[in-house]
Amino acid sequence: MKFQKEEPPGEEGMPVQLRPYSIRARFTLVTAVLSLIVFTLIGIGLDFAIRIRIQDGIFAESQRLATSWIDWQPYAAPQPVTTTRIDLLQFTDSHGRVLAASRAAGHVPISTLHPPPDDRIRHGISCTPERCVAFTVVRLPLLQTTMLWSGEPHFVYAGMVQPPILSGHRLEWLTGLGIALMSALSAWVAWWVVGRTLRPVAEIRARTAEITVSDLSLRLPQPPGRDEIAQLARTTNRTLARLEEAVNQQRQFASVVSHELRTPVSALYTRLEEAVLYPDEVDLRETVAAALSTTERMHAIINDILVLARIRTVIPAPPEPIDLGALVAEESAGQVNGAPVRTRTAAGLIILGNRIQLIGVLNNLLVNACRHAQTTVDVSMARAGGYAVVNVVDDGAGIAPEDRERVFEPFVRLADGRRLDPGGSGLGLAICRGIVSAHHGTLSIEDSPRGARFVLRLPLMETNRSTAHV
Template sequence: MLPHLCARSIQARFTLVAGIISLLAFMIIGGGADLGVRNRVENTIFKETEGVATEWIGSLQSSSASPATIRTGRSRIDLIQLVDDQGKIVAASPAAARRPRLSAVQPPVHDRIDHRTECTTRDGCVVLTAVRVPPLETQVLWQGQPHYMYAGMAQPPLLASNMLELLTGSAILAAAALAAWATWWVVGRTLRPVAMIRAKTAEITVSDLSMRVPEPPGCDEIAQLARTSNKTLARLEAAVEQQRQFASVVSHELRSPVAGLHTQLEEALLYPTDVDPMKTITTALSTTERLQAIIDDLLVLARIRSAPPATPEPIDLGALITEEVATRVHGTPVRTHTTGHVTVLGNKIQLIGVLNNLLVNAQRHADTSVEVTTTRTSDHAVITVTDDGPGIAPHDRERVFEPFIRLEDGRRRDPGGSGLGLAISRAVITAHHGTIEIEDSPRGARFVIRLPLIPETARGGAGTP
């Protein structure tokens, strides 16, 4: 079945609903128009018949009304009869002379005019007005004997047949069909970009995420959907590419120790008399410990990137730094300069991990001391970790945050490191909506962390964010 004819098609459903509503609306309008036309035609005829009847009655004052024939002139009201109270036709127009009495109704004295439509099997329907001759004329002309004047005409074909209903019904169906077609065309034209987006989306696969859906012009909802979809595809492409690069780097970093471990164990099996088993076991144990450290760091990094964020809590960075520095009794001395009440929302365990990693790196590369400071700007808390070591070259300041990237000095000072510490630190700070960068320093490396401050309204409470 074609998509636009599917039962779930928006175009078909909108067209069906619009057609039904239009049909009902036009039926009401058409019924009212039909009734209005009928009433207008009948009222026009009644007005003419009443005028003819009263005019002829007025002429009786100067006429004996003895002629049997009434002249109608050029009026279309050609059926006129004067009838006494016994039903005898006293006078009639030429068209009504051959007809029987037009109506049997005899209006009373207090309501002398009556409009009605009389129908017979032989002569059809007549639209007429029955008028009772006033008492004065009746007394003068017929000694008080009541007489009645009937004036009318044959019912017009528009009223006598179903022509008006057929025309109205045809107009209603045509208008409803036109409304349904217009709805079909407008909805189809509106949804055409959606069909193009759907077709292009069906072509996008994991192996090729570079394709983008077409973006229609304008700022309507469909255009916004297309732009949002393209932004999502761009983010997805970047994430997949990052995962591929990460998997490649991980496989490369794990291949070397695994290959070395395999070689040592194979050599011990092939040459049992020439290889010291204790030395082999010790080396293998060291290798597995390094593998275990790399795997643990990878799990931490993956958890930070993919796991839903934990409920944040208010953290006083000054107190946190003071507590952590106090535990570092060995290695290069660490000096602190903190500002009170620098409070952020975050995960305390993760922020402690970041601080420890930066302090370990700084103590490892420092010559004489490490300095940690906390300050605040209008909306951010700033943590600075500075050492007086050799520093990091400007072209390496971004590379060191990539997984498994280790500079030559770092490999020399810490041969067993995994190269994931700074990558994990950046992932943690990013998850806290902050930034971590390496900035210029007169001597050594200067790591700067910026975290959004807790809002004043939350910090002013009882410690609950």
Template sequence: MTSVPPRRKGSAGRRMVPPLRSIRGRYAVTTAVVSMAVLIVVGLVIDVAVRYKIRSEILFQAERTAARWSAAVRNGGAPRPIPATRDVDLIQLVDLHGRVLDASPQAADLPAVSRFRPPAYDRLQPRIECPRGRCLILMANRVSPAADAPTVFAGTLEPSVLATGDLEYLTAVAAVLVTVTVAWMTWWAVGRTLRPVAVIRERIAEITVSDLSLRVPVPAGDDEIAMLARTANRTLARLDAEVERQRRFSSTLSHELRTPITGLRTSLEEAILYPGDVDPRETVRGALTVTGRLEAIVDDLLAFARLAVDHGQREAIDLGALVTEEAASPGRVPVRVHAVPGVRVHGSRIRLIRLVDNLLGNARRHAESGVVVTLEPVGDRAVLSVLDDGPGIAPADRERVFERFVRLDDGRRRDPGGSGLGLALSREIAHDHAGTLCVEDSPGGALFVLRLPLLDGPAAGGVRAS
């Protein structure tokens, strides 16, 4: 049986991407296409310009030569044969009937280079003649306006760079070389730019939920890739902290559930094993107490789960009316409410009722004689204060009380069946409504302060924040 080699950790992150589907491939192809399009236009412009320049230069020299020998013919001083120049070697004097009367040595044995005859009113005109495949660039100069005046033709063969298409070939080769060079440079530059991204991708492929301690390397500089790496590291740090918090929560939850279940099982086993020594009513009463605690824990856990996946139906809520209604429910100590009317927030009524009930229930458990609830707008926030006259909370424990399953000694004594999740759930609800919940200083007792955004913004008649 052939053994399958183990899959290397992070191999999925190093999967090869087809060149044309990669970013550097797409950039290289796009750059090559754009460069080729631009170079084609530039090449056409250069080709036209070079052709025009060469022909213009030849025609300029031919015009000077034709004008010179035309004047010589008019004055009767044209030599035989007509001497050629370096730039103009084909010179002919052609009569009305197309006969060559005089010519330069290179054109002496040739028939008339052109049978064109300029009109009397425009005696100097350029011509392009192609008698035998190779074109001639000529300047025709009629000697005089007379009807029988001969014509001087001066010019030369079209240069090979124009006649054979060598200029176009050279331009095309140069365009291809430039395009290839630009595409290669783009491929190299993009690859060098994206090299840190490949390293980041490989490192992220090595990160698992069981180990979030790894961090991606941060390249030097403050460009977009460095910012991406820093953001990824901050996200990993938050995930690491959240996973660690969930681990602690799971450990604490298992302990909180195991303890009452173990006690319940022990009491029930004692009732079965020693029926004569155990009071059945006490056993049932104790079982109900433990069941109530388990039910409270499960209810709070379900509330946490619903809070994570469902934000509830949001509506405009008169927070003062809600607090007044919840404070009216009977309790161990009275609750006095001082609420400014018209303080409205936007949120889930069911969850805000749960939050207010948790704060009032906690205050009633710890109060000696009463609870004072104050609601007022401060700036753009609705501020709800719940103050009891109990022993209060030490500054060192003011954040701990919002942790899950944390119960102070006084809380355990006053409410043995509590779940330790009420205040943690209340803070989660406050955060879900873009608010805050904290414990602040007070002359006596514990002061819980809830701040939520006002529905209508800053209140005109509200209390200004100091």
């Protein structure tokens, strides 16, 4: 059992307190203390029960023998004989004189205890320095004493020397030894059971020490069963898997950001270097204008990166009820560039969300659709399974099935997108999906007869409330 020293601050010279610092040691100590208390109480009760049981047996047998001896007229027997363990028999008068006795009893009175007139039988224990005798004394009936001894009381004593287990402290010593052994056995069982239970914890701790940020592929050993330790291991492994995925995404994101920023930075560096090296050959106004355009592109990319980072890390503002149909109609009416937008809204589709963020999502989807459409953009709404569904469909070239998930990745831009929007950062759809995910919805691209069909699903307010009450 391991212990650690515990010294009060600023109390030099005070006695050192020791306390076990391992769970196994603490449980074993608590089990030992509780077992000692419980077994001590049981031992005390058992000690009393054994004493009472043995004494009651002696008293019952001695009473039976004494009353039987009275029936045999013991006053006429010069030396009574017994064949049971009750070997001490005496017949005495009221002055304590022994009138008849068994060989083992002798002529020294067993006791001077006399039953009261209203109770013919008494039990007792008489002790001398040599021995203790458990006995029963019986008063002879009044009719016999009146006829034979003129009413003088006479008594019959029957008893035996107390067994060694009662006369000394042997029973207490045996009980104490049993208490100590049972408490030690309980402590050992607790030590073994807790050690076996915590064995997976030691393996989990050793494996956890091997996991580093540079290598998150290791997983904790999962013990069999469904106890708390097994559930902890499974939950931790799922957390490690999510953490590994997040770290990989961050690494990939950082790599993509570095690549996207390297191009405009390199171009800016090259132009400025040419202006410094060849001041007479370079048009400074043109160089400054180009540098300003590159800086604006870098500024737009950085702003989009910050927006995407805030969506992933910053706690969103408290949601508010929003009439999604009115919001879609308002944003559709505000699109004046590109193909016209035809809108079919639905009433009563109330959601909980951040109005500013959802406006950004709708605006981005509508701008993309208007940019890629040839003649028109159709926006429709419906209710489906507790969700408000918004379909934004253009009649452009569409998106190939293998690219429908790629376009939501940061900085991914298809050839058609680069051609129609050369200054774009490629973060718009990634930001939209991040916002929609934060609202517990989905944003995807689904099949359409012609063009691209973006489908936005957001949980209705009654769905959010019912989920919150589960």
